[in-house]
Amino acid sequence: MSEIKTEILNQVLSKMLGTEITNVDFQVTQLHGGTLGDVQLITGNATTVDVRKLPYQIVSKTQKKWERYGDPDSWRREYDLYQSNFGTLFSESFRWPECYHVEMNEEENESQIWMEYIEGVSGLDLTGDMYERAAGELGRFQGKLYAEQPVLLQNLTNLSKVEDMKNFYLRYRSWNRVYDYIRSEDCTIPQHLCKMLIDIDENADEIFNRIEQLPVVLCHRDFWVANLLDLDGKSIVIDWDTAGWGYLGEDIASLIADEADLEHMVEYYRKCIPAYYKGFSEYADVSHITDNCVYELILLMFGYRLVEWYRNAEEENKLEETDDESAAQHVHTLQKVYEMGNL
Incomplete structure (x- = not known):
């Protein structure tokens, strides 16, 4: 299970909730784990700068480098697509989850994507x-x-x-x-x-x-x-x-x-x-x-x-x-x- 850093979570939730977040509490639920990625649901309450408490749900997906046969860079493809303007190609009726923050640790060959949680x-x-x-x-x-x-x-x-x-x-x-x-x-x-x-x-x-x-x-x-x-x-x-x-x-x-x-x-x-x-x-x-x-x-x-x-x-x-x-x-x-x- 990937470590959740509070300072990053504050930054991500500030963007998602559209207001400055000063403090968070959180619980982690494993959604998927294995070769292809570590996906976690993060839930809790975020405290705003004006001391309101807002409930939230967000997904963190951590992807380590691995090599798919014939497609060695697939491990970082989702990161690359979220870094581009690829999301503008979708419509309201056919889309991917909205992304709030992406990071790439080049030394560790590891990406992290923070995205919308969808209960469909x-x-x-x-x-x-x-x-x-x-x-x-x-x-x-x-x-x-x-x-x-x-x-x-x-x-x-x-x-x-x-x-x-x-x-x-x-x-x-x-x-x-x-x-x-x-x-x-x-x-x-x-x-x-x-x-x-x-x-x-x-x-x-x-x-x-x-x-x-x-x-x-x-x-x-x-x-x-x-x-x-x-x-x-x-x-x-x-x-x-x-x-x-x-x-x-x-x-x-x-x-x-x-x-x-x-x-x-x-x-x-x-x-x-x-x-x-x-x-x-x-x-x-x-x-x-x-x-x-x-x-x-x-x-x-x-x-x-x-x-x-x-x-x-x-x-x-x-x-x-x-x-x-x-x-x-x-x-x-x-x-x-x-x-x-x-x-």
Whole structure:
């Protein structure tokens, strides 16, 4: 848990509350911790210069340097974006949390971001209407930037590269643990699902040729339900450290397939893609795109990852002599993707 410095907290709250703060009390609740960052909710009362006490809630996110495969500067990307005017590109209905203060400790290779705390609906509590609304808002956001090509966006130097999605797939495909497994007699994943993944491999060059004809847009690249909050009908997206250039549809593939709501996965596939394209087409003509490749993007981005998760869960069950259901859920996800391919 990162140390909270009172003098910094005073400074941050003075900006957030719009008045000079002279003293604070606070309590810390861990929101998220691990490799990707230490996120804490800070709550308490702030004393103003005229001795009023104001309750507050604010989030502190501390990020230490670490190296993501193929994207070594992603650890500081959110800091860099908050330091820029990137926030001006959002709308009231699609935005990130407001930021009140950022710091970078160059010696320790560590950033700290102080931002708005949002109590919205997130994760598997999101409803179908919220999924569809987020898909439409994402389309509008990407379509507007694609059409207007703002100079601010072109001048950002720390964004992930358009080829990262393809490299991610090729790296997984070269990994014997998953590649050989779905082709082996020992594989316990149903044969028709293995064939679905093998067919993608065998046709990957042709599939990527089609994907590479799609518009290149600014993607969040981790656009899944845990990073999406719905607050009073508005979509707020957190964790922008993977943001960068990608193909139209990458983020929708994530929304549909990453830690999916299995009961409604096919329904959301049907609803979110038209909503996304409708939002995008408000700013840019995509009527010529007859193949959106979202089904293929889901398999390229999550197919082998689901095989990895399945194998990990199966091995953990054997090691601990348990019957955890997570392995079955990963197969169930692949089954739902298979059903999408037959629509």
